[in-house]
Amino acid sequence: MPDDTVLPAPVQRGKSLWVPVRWSELPGWGQDNLYEVWNAWVRGCERPVPGHAGLCAEVRQLSIATASEQQAWVMRRFLPYRITETDGSLPAGLLTGYYEPIMAASRVPTSSYRVPLFGPPAGLRSGQPWYSRQEIDTLPAAQAALQGRAVAWLADPIDALILQIQGSGRLNIVESDGRTRQVRVAFAAHNGHPYQSVGRWLLDQRAINEASWAAIKAWAVQNPGRLNEMLWSNPRTVFFREEALSELDARFGPRGAQNVPLTPGRSIAVDPQSIPYGTPVWMATQGPTLNLQRLVMAQDTGGAILGAVRADLFTGWGGWSDEAYTVAAALKQPLQMWALLPR
Template identity: 30%
Template sequence: MKHNILFLITILLLVGCSKEPKIVLLETPKTDISESSFEELPNWDNEDYSKALSSFLESCKTSKTKVLYKELCSRGANTTDAKKFFTQNFTPYKIDTTDSKEDGLLTGYYEPLLKGSLTKKGPYIYPVYATPRDLVVVDFAKQYPELQNYRLRGRVNGNKVVPYYTRKELNGKALDADVVCYVDSRIDLFFLEVQGSGRVRLDNGEVIYVGFDNLNGYKYSSIGKYLIDAGEMSYAQASMKGIKEWCDKNPTKVDDLLNKNESMVFFKKKDKPATGSLGVVLTPNRSVAVDQRYLPLGSMLYLSADTKEKDLNRIVIAQDTGGAIKGCVRADLFFGYGDEAGNSAGKLKAPLKLWILLPKNNQKESMCEAR
């Protein structure tokens, strides 16, 4: 039997409540799910339940996870049997792709390490910009609740708000913005934007963390897809490694290639490693980025992907989002920090099956308290 995620969680909130609860998951109206079981989850018996539980409890530090799982967060902290905790307290629901034009897809991302300097000097000539002072962000949520997940970005021109500059228009332009640092590679800087956060080893030996702060307001466009469509490489070659190799062989075409993606990311210095949209430090191999129009941040998922090297089957937590992550059965798995993580993330592109783990019906009273 199919359900809609919003409808199902609404039922859990409403049944047995003495007071009318507030329905909080308005951002997931499009996702159809079908009740499943742990026996139907691929390779469930080989899961590392303790690591999965640790990841869940880390996510429980956030308000969004607490809204979804409230009492189960404290129950999980006191359990002595991680596997039994999952099987006794949750029901898996298969996320359906019936209405999707494409099958599910799993990709990977990581926290890159760049070389840089706090001052501009050779070879550190590419600025990592903070949010420009003339960038305006308009939030319509109060007046139009249906637009709560959308922001209008632009700049003021006279008495009008007009689109902000594209990547091409910003190339070589003196921005009214602070520079977090300078790095030695425009390609590595571009992929830092794609990943959303990273580390920079400065020329004085210090390592700083940088993370997403804002956008120029344009949709993300894949340069890998452009190269495929242009006949420059095959689908299998269009990994981060393959794109970097293409750029090394075609240095005069790099600027034109990067400009195909009009979107540009602005950064800020951070005091801790990669943190997702949920607000917690990401856990390698357990944190995923999802499309929050379909899946709520903070939710626990089970993914199954058939890769060329090995199958991936595990519990993960929806702790991040990304401009390229679109659709209900779509996830980006975080691999961690460094070159090894980058190699693993760069080559992952596999068909995906996805389940969401929701509290059993007998948890309705605890869900009811999350008003």
């Protein structure tokens, strides 16, 4: 569509308003390597958003197209909409990051690995609160309900908390025969309590100056007698299921809320009441961690991902020293978003 074509009316989308714009209004449009997002788009087509099923056949055919052919197709078949608040105002927006941690674990409890990751207890009902994190640690009834349901055991309770906040992870797990293999633990359910940030809890008490995991871990080492108090400030507990990790699975992240594997740098978590899963989104952000203008796919959500212009960028997988972690941990900067709607 030429840039002088009359634009359609805005579209109300739950918690957001989508205002049509011209392609020339997208900062950086035409400079992105669209082939990098195509794998994420193809995976998203395993669970296409309503109205996209026919387009998905074309997406698959264009997997081997040139960058210019892919760009021309996107412009021909879609129209960009600026995502705003429901009244049309433009918020500052917020982009954060998340990743898939890789951690050492044991199949059975040992003197070193004493922190369990549990599978869902019997009788857990979605939307109904179960025992809180503190109650799970202290009430015999809660502990009895989780007896025999540990998927694996970690060495550090803060690592277990990180895994729960990220929603999934890869474990280098020591089996009973002494061999180590890598498996994935994926989000299975949570206990129905609201998520509360332990970093915010520590900041409010002026116990730390920045809400980084390094600062939180350092505080825990210095204050072992208050560790549970900090952990219990977040009543939400996440339960996991174990998944085999094939060679193909290892090339992608865990399955997000859209139930498709996440692609590093190209999958985002959104508020589904603002942006439906499977929606292509043009994202622009400038800040101390990343300067990005690129096409991404809305394929996941999270407890803290709320609002019209709010996204969490999946950065990949790794340990404490890897780029996936360092970027995800540092990323917190303004965001602009445009959803692409089929014409």
